Amino acid sequence: xxxxxxxxxxVLALLTVAPGPDMAVVTRTALVSGRGAGLRAGAGIVTxxxxxxxxxxxxxxxxxxxxxxxxxxxxxxxxxxxxxxxxRALRTAGHDEGPATGGGARRPFVTGLxxxxxxxxxxxxxxxxxxxxxxxxxxxxxxxxxxxxxxAITLAWYGGYTYLLERARTVFERPGVRRAxxxxxxxxxxxxxxxxxxxxx
Numbered sequence: 507x508x509x510x511x512x513x514x515x516x517v518l519a520l521l522t523v524a525p526g527p528d529m530a531v532v533t534r535t536a537l538v539s540g541r542g543a544g545l546r547a548g549a550g551i552v553t554x555x556x557x558x559x560x561x562x563x564x565x566x567x568x569x570x571x572x573x574x575x576x577x578x579x580x581x582x583x584x585x586x587x588x589x590x591x592x593x594r595a596l597r598t599a600g601h602d603e604g605p606a607t608g609g610g611a612r613r614p615f616v617t618g619l620x621x622x623x624x625x626x627x628x629x630x631x632x633x634x635x636x637x638x639x640x641x642x643x644x645x646x647x648x649x650x651x652x653x654x655x656x657x658a659i660t661l662a663w664y665g666g667y668t669y670l671l672e673r674a675r676t677v678f679e680r681p682g683v684r685r686a687x688x689x690x691x692x693x694x695x696x697x698x699x700x701x702x703x704x705x706x707x
Contacts, residue, residue: 514639518656521631522663527588527698531621532664533671534595534691535614538684541672543614548664550618552657557623559653562632563646570626571633577626584624585703591617592695599688627702 528551536544561567570576622628632653640648678687 536668536671537678541668544668547614547618550615551622554622568633580626588699592692595692
């Protein structure tokens, strides 16, 4: 049991720190609007993981992963949303959005949640890979434990990552650097959208 758990934690940690749309969203949010906003975006992503995890435990995520139609619908929605974020980053390149306050304080959370929920690769990962990380013959409780471990790893990662970004924020507040950051983020998100659009089920 313990060796399987250690191996699972290693795989989940590698998947968590791998660059993807979630990290791009957290990076830009933290550098533009501060660590608090970055953490809220991370909280939205974690909430998305919990939703996918719950679907996996009850078996619905596997149904989605096995349905070409459902996958295609989610894929199209995910591509459209990533394109929207990418174009928005390019259009606002260098503009000072400032820290999120008031009603806008929820926007980073919603962005993180939507980015994660509309990523069909998360459904495929949880439905196909997560069960292979569980001990042989284990039931839903083991899957739930792995989901919670993934959530804990993700929270720790984004907590440390946004702290490092906050330390470097003064550099990225320079107008030229800020414009470059927004353009790189926009192109990166559009690139993820293209990759998702061309990914096979």
